[in-house]
Amino acid sequence: MWGFIVTCGIFLVLLCQLRLLSKRKSKSTPYNALLPNVTVFAMGGTIAGCANSSLEIVNYIPGSVGIEKLIEAVPAIKAIANINGVQVTNMGSENLTPADVLKLAKLILAEVAKPNVHGIVITHGTDSLEETAMFLDLTISTAKPIVVVGAMRPSTAIGADGPMNLLNAVAVASSNQSMGRGTLVLLNDRIGSAFYTTKTNGNTLDTFKSYEAGSLGIVLNQKPFYFFSPAVPTGKVFFDIYNIKQLPRVDILYGYQGLNPKLAESAVHLGAKGLVLAAMGATSWTDDGNEVISSLIREHNIPVVYSHRTAEGYSSNSCLGIPSYFLNPQKARYMLMLAISSGYSIRDIEGLFSIK
The missing domain is CATH 3.40.50.40 (Rossmann fold)
Incomplete structure (x- = not known):
């Protein structure tokens, strides 16, 4: 009798794992029940950019690489999380509109409502990254980590920063230490609050900063280290966008x-x-x-x-x-x-x- 019960229990566990696996949209990362699930929404930008030369870091085409190839380029992600990649747009962030950002926010709202999703990563062009991050910070009410990440060098460049930034972003989104901190901005190993972080330089890797409020933390060996306990920025409010179909100009x-x-x-x-x-x-x-x-x-x-x-x-x-x-x-x-x-x-x- 007990053997029959144990056998049934094992069968049910395997069945649940197979169902979870079948629901996954991305095949980039084999499913591992011991790892958290992170959804990566891809918007394009330099992190997905390509140039004709590995030495070119200025003249390139942003949004040239799809989410699958971005994930495949960072095999170490497989040891951190199960990844579900979703391509939302693929363009330079200077061409994004409020309609695109509203669409992204609603997709994220639906995703964080899923109990098996631990965190969200958004790959994004850096030119308007802080705008999207701010919008998400004001409209996504969840304790789950939401991390906006980009790159200052295209994927084809020597020393491209995109792969490491993406790996670190997934690590931050996978960590329980990132819970309850609102939307985060991650580039160049630094973790910042979307409410305060801004782009300060058009070319250098250490461009995203918050001079007055400072960084929330850093990433060391794919482990986030936070300087402070989770806190809500002064003046931050939440807007319900469920019924909003268009944003005013x-x-x-x-x-x-x-x-x-x-x-x-x-x-x-x-x-x-x-x-x-x-x-x-x-x-x-x-x-x-x-x-x-x-x-x-x-x-x-x-x-x-x-x-x-x-x-x-x-x-x-x-x-x-x-x-x-x-x-x-x-x-x-x-x-x-x-x-x-x-x-x-x-x-x-x-x-x-x-x-x-």
Whole structure:
């Protein structure tokens, strides 16, 4: 009798493993029941880029390599996690749109709802990586690790950083130490918060940094080491995108000496539902420009967020509109887009951007 029960138990375990294996979309990594399951969503970018020469690290075609080949190029991943690769887009991140990012976020929401998925990795071009990462940080409410990764050198280059970055990203997404930390950005062995991390250099490997908040941790021998316990960034909120089908247009205007004040009017006339100003200094905008902004706020009831064109800084409440405080223009833009989509009033948006 006991032998029959044990035999049945073994049969059921094997049957469950076979079912899990049959549901997997990627054949890149053999299924190992002892390893966590990580889904890799591929968006393209330099990490999937190719050049004509192994010495070329500037002129190349981004988004040339598919997710299967990216995974196959890093066989060491097989010892860390079971990988399910999903190709969402394959292009340079400068060509991604809010619609692409919204689609990605909804795919991730569906994936993290699966109990057998431990974490998510997104391969992405670095030019707009921080924008996608910020959007995910504001819209994916889960304790499961979400890691956005890219590369500064194409896959064909000598010393390509993509394979190691991808390996480290999977290691971070596989670790229980990464739980409850929000969306993470990983390049060059450093782990950063999506809320604060930004691209600081167009060419060097150590480009992604957060000067004021600092890194959350580093990766050593494919093991994440965190400097702090999990914490929520000040001012971070969550937006439910389940019923959002399209994001409103929000434009960013750059501040400079002798700026054209009429550009703000043009942006609104062309369909912008909100504006973000990359202001000079803290929140400096020209007098003529401020007159136009004041008129737009008064006549069109349009939210205008004053950010800063400097890499870091604090936008104070001395401006006519809404100060972004520590958020740079590209991060403030997605915050504003989501707020408008969620039906926030200008007063609500003011409270959203205020320092709690």
